[in-house]
Amino acid sequence: MNSLFRLPEASTHAVTxxxxxxxxxxxSGATVVLVFGLILLFAVRYRRGSAAKRGPMPEILSREFExxxxxxxxLTFAFLFWWASSADLSSLAAPTGALEIHVVAKQWMWKxxxxxxxxxxxxxxxxxxxxxxLLMSSQDVIHSFFVPAFRVKKDxxxxxxxxxxxxxxxxxxxxxxxxxxxxxxxSVMQGxxxxxxxxxxxxxxxxxxxxxxxxxxxxxxxxxxxxxxxHAGSSNVHAPRLAGLYxxxxxxxxxxxxxANDAYxxxxxxxxxxxxxxxxxxxxxxxxxxxDDGEIQSLTAYIRSLREEQQND
Amino acid sequence: MTDALLAGELPLPPRPDYLRHGSTIxxxxxxxxxxxxxxxxAITITFFFFLGGAAxxxxxxxxxxxxxxLLTSDTYNKLFSFHGIIMVWFFLVPSIPNTFGNFLLPLxxxxxxxxxxxxxxxxxxxxxxxxxxxxxxxxxxxVDTGWTFYTPYSSMFSNTHVFAAAAGVFVVGFASIATGVxxxxxxxxxxAPGMTWFRLPLFVWAIYATSLIMVLATPVLAISLLLVIAxxxxxxxIFDPARGGDPILFQHLFWFYSHPAVxxxxxxxxxVVSEIIPCFARRRIFxxxxxxxxxxxxxxxxxxxxxxxxxxxxxSALASLVFSFLSFIIAVPSAIKVFNWTASLYRGQxxxxxPMLYALGFVGLxxxxxxxxxxxxxxxxxxxxxDTYFVVAHFHYIMVGGSVSAFFAGLHFWWPKVTGKxxxxxxxxxxAILMYAGFNMTFLPQFFAGYLGMPRRYHTxxxxxxxxNVMSSAGAAVLAIAYLLPLGYLTWSxxxxxxxxxxxxxxxxxxxxxxxxxxxKNFDRQPRVDRGPYDYHAEGMSxxxxxxxxxxxxxxx
Numbered sequence: 001m002n003s004l005f006r007l008p009e010a011s012t013h014a015v016t017x018x019x020x021x022x023x024x025x026x027x028s029g030a031t032v033v034l035v036f037g038l039i040l041l042f043a044v045r046y047r048r049g050s051a052a053k054r055g056p057m058p059e060i061l062s063r064e065f066e067x068x069x070x071x072x073x074x075l076t077f078a079f080l081f082w083w084a085s086s087a088d089l090s091s092l093a094a095p096t097g098a099l100e101i102h103v104v105a106k107q108w109m110w111k112x113x114x115x116x117x118x119x120x121x122x123x124x125x126x127x128x129x130x131x132x133x134l135l136m137s138s139q140d141v142i143h144s145f146f147v148p149a150f151r152v153k154k155d156x157x158x159x160x161x162x163x164x165x166x167x168x169x170x171x172x173x174x175x176x177x178x179x180x181x182x183x184x185x186x187s188v189m190q191g192x193x194x195x196x197x198x199x200x201x202x203x204x205x206x207x208x209x210x211x212x213x214x215x216x217x218x219x220x221x222x223x224x225x226x227x228x229x230x231h232a233g234s235s236n237v238h239a240p241r242l243a244g245l246y247x248x249x250x251x252x253x254x255x256x257x258x259x260a261n262d263a264y265x266x267x268x269x270x271x272x273x274x275x276x277x278x279x280x281x282x283x284x285x286x287x288x289x290x291x292d293d294g295e296i297q298s299l300t301a302y303i304r305s306l307r308e309e310q311q312n313d
Numbered sequence: 314m315t316d317a318l319l320a321g322e323l324p325l326p327p328r329p330d331y332l333r334h335g336s337t338i339x340x341x342x343x344x345x346x347x348x349x350x351x352x353x354x355a356i357t358i359t360f361f362f363f364l365g366g367a368a369x370x371x372x373x374x375x376x377x378x379x380x381x382x383l384l385t386s387d388t389y390n391k392l393f394s395f396h397g398i399i400m401v402w403f404f405l406v407p408s409i410p411n412t413f414g415n416f417l418l419p420l421x422x423x424x425x426x427x428x429x430x431x432x433x434x435x436x437x438x439x440x441x442x443x444x445x446x447x448x449x450x451x452x453x454x455x456v457d458t459g460w461t462f463y464t465p466y467s468s469m470f471s472n473t474h475v476f477a478a479a480a481g482v483f484v485v486g487f488a489s490i491a492t493g494v495x496x497x498x499x500x501x502x503x504x505a506p507g508m509t510w511f512r513l514p515l516f517v518w519a520i521y522a523t524s525l526i527m528v529l530a531t532p533v534l535a536i537s538l539l540l541v542i543a544x545x546x547x548x549x550x551i552f553d554p555a556r557g558g559d560p561i562l563f564q565h566l567f568w569f570y571s572h573p574a575v576x577x578x579x580x581x582x583x584x585v586v587s588e589i590i591p592c593f594a595r596r597r598i599f600x601x602x603x604x605x606x607x608x609x610x611x612x613x614x615x616x617x618x619x620x621x622x623x624x625x626x627x628x629s630a631l632a633s634l635v636f637s638f639l640s641f642i643i644a645v646p647s648a649i650k651v652f653n654w655t656a657s658l659y660r661g662q663x664x665x666x667x668p669m670l671y672a673l674g675f676v677g678l679x680x681x682x683x684x685x686x687x688x689x690x691x692x693x694x695x696x697x698x699x700d701t702y703f704v705v706a707h708f709h710y711i712m713v714g715g716s717v718s719a720f721f722a723g724l725h726f727w728w729p730k731v732t733g734k735x736x737x738x739x740x741x742x743x744x745a746i747l748m749y750a751g752f753n754m755t756f757l758p759q760f761f762a763g764y765l766g767m768p769r770r771y772h773t774x775x776x777x778x779x780x781x782n783v784m785s786s787a788g789a790a791v792l793a794i795a796y797l798l799p800l801g802y803l804t805w806s807x808x809x810x811x812x813x814x815x816x817x818x819x820x821x822x823x824x825x826x827x828x829x830x831x832x833x834k835n836f837d838r839q840p841r842v843d844r845g846p847y848d849y850h851a852e853g854m855s856x857x858x859x860x861x862x863x864x865x866x867x868x869x870x
Binding site for chain 2: 007013017020021027028038039043061070077146152153158175185271
């Protein structure tokens with residue numbers, strides 16, 4: 001798979017990371033040559049009893065000399081920080097229009113679900129040259145989604161969503177590894193990422209057994225779990241309407257304002273007393289223990305889709 | 314005629330040194346002599362070092378093959394966890410401070426003992442009790458959380474002996490705190506007349522800075538482990554997200570201690586090397602005051618870099634940026650120290666006895682490890698290599714290559730002082746070179762494996778990484794021999810070694826002005842200090858071959 005010293009650069013991000021890596025390697029190599037070289041040079045030249053000149057120390061080895069190399073080191077490191085961090089800034093947020101895929105980790109497997117509902121276990125098919133945005137959560141302990149060929153890694157947490165994005169730049173099969181120690185079979189919690197040409201991916205996707213897509217699954221849950229009893233427009237109960245909620249700023253009863261993102265929706269389902277919307281009574285029961293992570297993701301997807309319908313109106 | 318006779322005094326009758334001052338069991342187990350307590354610690358941590366070493370030997374054997382040919386996954390996980398817990402808390406953290414620190418701090422500042430001798434003995438008993446908890450955890454079936462005890466795995470999912478192991482670490486933390494308090498008080502209160510702060514040997518500064526970290530950081534470790542135990546045993550919802558807890562909270566608490574803990578392990582090592590290099594180069598240390606400020610800066614800034622362990626944990630991008638910046642900043646004082654050690658060789662009269670070889674080995678391995686730290690401070694690179702063997706290699710270069718090399722450097726440097734015996738020098742040189750080679754053979758391949766994507770704590774691994782693991786395991790065998798050799802020839806020297814003079818290396822420093830081994834209260838007369846440390850030659854000159862000016866260990870009249 002890998003050659004002995006080269007790891008494939010299979011994402012756009014991998015190229016950036018390797019650039020920084022190689023610069024650091026060159027700089028470190030130069031420092032090693034300098035320090036080891038000086039030590040060797042001094043060790044030989046100033047070995048005890050050698051004829052090398054000793055006498056009074058040269059003027060230049062003064063306090064200013066010391067301050068000089070301190071400042072030089074400081075500036076080098078500040079530059080490195082700036083260079084490495086600014087390269088990373090673009091990779092912080094997924095571009096709009098990225099393909100959204102949900103990932104659920106559990107001891108000791110990866111479950112992935114595509115936007116049309118197709119599910120995979122320990123595998124993930126993605127299209128080439130299209131940004132892919134992973135929304136991830138864990139059902140038990142902390143795991144970490146690691147694709148060496150893409151140079152990406154992100155911990156997958158219980159009770160909270162984390163995300164990750166990449167854009168594959170090479171077709172092929174690449175290892176997916178769990179990088180956060182998660183118990184007995186941590187080392188076999190592996191999978192594969194299959195990067196396909198976009199048309200191949202489209203073909204592959206339609207061939208998959210039709211699951212409901214997440215939003216539709218969420219819509220069913222919305223009714224079966226009784227959410228619609230209060231949150232539907234026709235309800236008599238005084239509960240916030242959810243259409244157009246996603247992504248909006250929400251005023252809370254205690255005066256705070258939060259953004260209605262995935263984390264907020266998850267919290268509102270599991271801990272409804274925490275962030276009560278201004279003007280509403282805290283009457284909603286908690287759904288903790290009634291919904292698993294996959295179902296919460298489906299409900300979130302449904303609520304997100306309500307935003308899209310709103311915009312289309 | 315001696316000075317004493319000239320001053321009109323009767324010569325003192327010969328007195329037994331601290332080793333021969335009493336030979337009953339209770340004269341050791343109930344001693345309050347800092348030197349005997351140092352010996353007790355040395356025996357204890359040697360035991361733990363080889364215990365932790367045995368665990369990792371099994372791990373390295375297992376990794377010869379990618380498919381787990383020897384151990385079950387559970388056993389493997391327990392072995393690396395045990396290795397980490399033992400090596401960090403029962404070897405590395407107490408290694409230099411509790412042995413050399415205990416032995417040398419009072420000697421170096423011209424004091425008869427530490428400030429609180431009985432507290433000192435109590436710390437040792439705490440260490441032994443804590444070790445008993447941890448060994449119990451192993452014997453009873455082991456613990457499989459890794460040395461990091463990450464929640465919610467440790468608090469809710471692991472069914473191994475987390476309680477015993479965490480209790481062990483909790484208790485040994487108090488030993489650490491007590492020792493830290495003791496050393497701080499000693500340094501403040503018991504310096505000999507004339508021993509001003511800027512005449513302190515750098516080893517004393519290093520121990521002082523280390524003690525500050527121990528006292529300030531270790532309570533946070535105690536709190537985080539207590540919370541794990543509270544959730545695990547009492548069921549309190551602290552880290553369980555289903556009940557409103559936050560598993561990441563543990564990581565913040567844990568690394569708030571555990572990053573400074575790296576400096577607890579490496580600052581004393583820097584102190585040791587700062588004593589040895591001037592001695593064998595016959596040079597004043599270059600930039601003494603910068604060395605002091607660098608250590609204090611490391612101790613201070615070290616408290617604000619913990620988040621670089623958490624770049625992939627989902628912490629905010631802003632937090633990651635701040636932690637990344639501070640991590641680069643803390644590399645500056647470390648770099649300064651490397652430059653200063655190197656510059657201290659310039660125009661020296663360098664000889665290469667075994668302590669110097671170990672010390673130069675330290676500089677080499679610490680430089681390599683420190684430079685690999687720059688990769689981990691850069692967010693994009695860290696994201697790729699964190700939790701891989703790259704990190705394993707990095708921290709072993711600092712904590713094993715650095716601290717353990719320095720421990721052996723100090724052991725060979727002060728062995729004649731501590732035991733009064735001389736060891737076979739050629740064996741010692743051979744072991745020093747073998748240790749450097751074996752270390753690099755073991756851990757250099759891990760940088761490659763990690764960069765290529767081999768995660769740490771993997772019992773089985775993709776076959777393409779086998780070549781690196783075989784190299785690593787073969788290197789570990791060499792390293793094991795290098796660690797066992799000193800055990801052999803140093804023990805031999807206790808029985809058959811020649812007697813050491815007061816000052817076999819011709820070093821400066823008050824510890825060399827008293828007997829080898831020193832008398833029970835260290836000095837026959839109160840030493841007075843009239844010059845700075847490392848007075849191997851006149852200010853502004855290069856190294857000479859004359860014996861150095863010694864401190865005046867006799868009362869001046």
